[in-house]
Amino acid sequence: MSISEPSQTDSPSPFISDAERPKLATSIRDLQKHYVLKSEVVRALRGVSFDVPEGDYVAIMGPSGSGKSTLLNLLGCLDKPTSGSLLLGNDDIALMTDNELAEIRSRRIGFVFQSYNLIQQLTVVENIQVPLYYQGAMGSKQHRRSVELAQRVGLGDRLDHRPSQLSGGQQQRVAIARSLVNDPYFVLADEPTGNLDSVTTEEILTIFDELNDEGRTIILVTHEDDVAERAKRVVRLKDGKLHRDDVNSPAVRQAARETQRETVAQLVKEANL
Numbered sequence: 589m590s591i592s593e594p595s596q597t598d599s600p601s602p603f604i605s606d607a608e609r610p611k612l613a614t615s616i617r618d619l620q621k622h623y624v625l626k627s628e629v630v631r632a633l634r635g636v637s638f639d640v641p642e643g644d645y646v647a648i649m650g651p652s653g654s655g656k657s658t659l660l661n662l663l664g665c666l667d668k669p670t671s672g673s674l675l676l677g678n679d680d681i682a683l684m685t686d687n688e689l690a691e692i693r694s695r696r697i698g699f700v701f702q703s704y705n706l707i708q709q710l711t712v713v714e715n716i717q718v719p720l721y722y723q724g725a726m727g728s729k730q731h732r733r734s735v736e737l738a739q740r741v742g743l744g745d746r747l748d749h750r751p752s753q754l755s756g757g758q759q760q761r762v763a764i765a766r767s768l769v770n771d772p773y774f775v776l777a778d779e780p781t782g783n784l785d786s787v788t789t790e791e792i793l794t795i796f797d798e799l800n801d802e803g804r805t806i807i808l809v810t811h812e813d814d815v816a817e818r819a820k821r822v823v824r825l826k827d828g829k830l831h832r833d834d835v836n837s838p839a840v841r842q843a844a845r846e847t848q849r850e851t852v853a854q855l856v857k858e859a860n861l
């Protein structure tokens with residue numbers, strides 16, 4: 589359950605100075621995406637607008653076909669809108685060339701996928717470094733940063749392991765560390781707990797909570813209410829439009845944390861019997 593509050597205003601208040609206004613990780617205005625299939629036009633996004641301030645934690649939800657993946661592809665610079673704007677920093681992705689999109693995608697967006705998408709032949713540290721490899725930045729400083737990130741997600745004792753030697757939850761931790769290596773505008777996670785059991789889901793959501801507490805901006809797509817309740821805000825799409833934009837109260841977030849921890853404690857207890 590969430591209480592409904594408008595989380596953004598369309599026009600900036602004249603009483604707030606530029607210095608006081610929160611910086612935006614991204615700003616989306618009247619975003620439209622149409623796909624042309626033979627003679628048919630599919631209007632996957634039909635004028636979506638919202639802002640994501642730095643430090644926000646947004647869950648995107650909606651029924652199948654509502655436009656979540658389409659929005660995620662645009663946020664991840666994997667595709668360009670038909671019209672409207674999507675600002676990353678001061679850059680509008682609608683105006684970028686394909687090369688510029690690829691550049692910003694590899695340098696400034698941190699991806700976490702449901703299926704982890706790790707390279708099987710590489711170790712934990714090497715997988716974390718992959719986004720740096722595309723930039724030709726592979727010195728000792730970058731190696732140190734990758735080790736620190738592995739430690740940050742609790743894999744300090746698994747640095748030389750390969751994905752096949754790790755559990756699903758550990759592989760997702762590697763993916764989270766990899767998503768942070770470039771200091772991204774935001775972490776973009778597509779059903780990050782979709783393949784995980786409740787115990788591991790709780791571990792991953794706790795890492796997201798901690799990263800967000802440290803100021804990281806997180807945008808995730810989920811079908812699960814209990815995952816969405818952990819976010820600060822839930823954006824719901826319906827038929828390609830923004831249907832609702834609700835703030836989760838601290839009480840709702842805390843209750844979701846407690847419920848999940850109790851479920852985990854019960855499962856652990858049962859497993860020990």
Ligand SMILES: Nc1ncnc2c1ncn2[C@@H]1O[C@H](COP(=O)(O)OP(=O)(O)OP(=O)(O)O)[C@@H](O)[C@H]1O
Pocket residue numbers: 623624625630631632650651652653654655656657658659
């Ligand atoms: N590449 C494409 N070509 C044509 N139509 C597409 C394409 N991608 C998505 N669509 C259509 O756009 C609409 C929105 O699809 P999208 O995948 O964004 O929805 P979704 O909310 O992510 O759904 P799901 O939860 O099932 O993954 C759907 O009608 C879909 O069939």
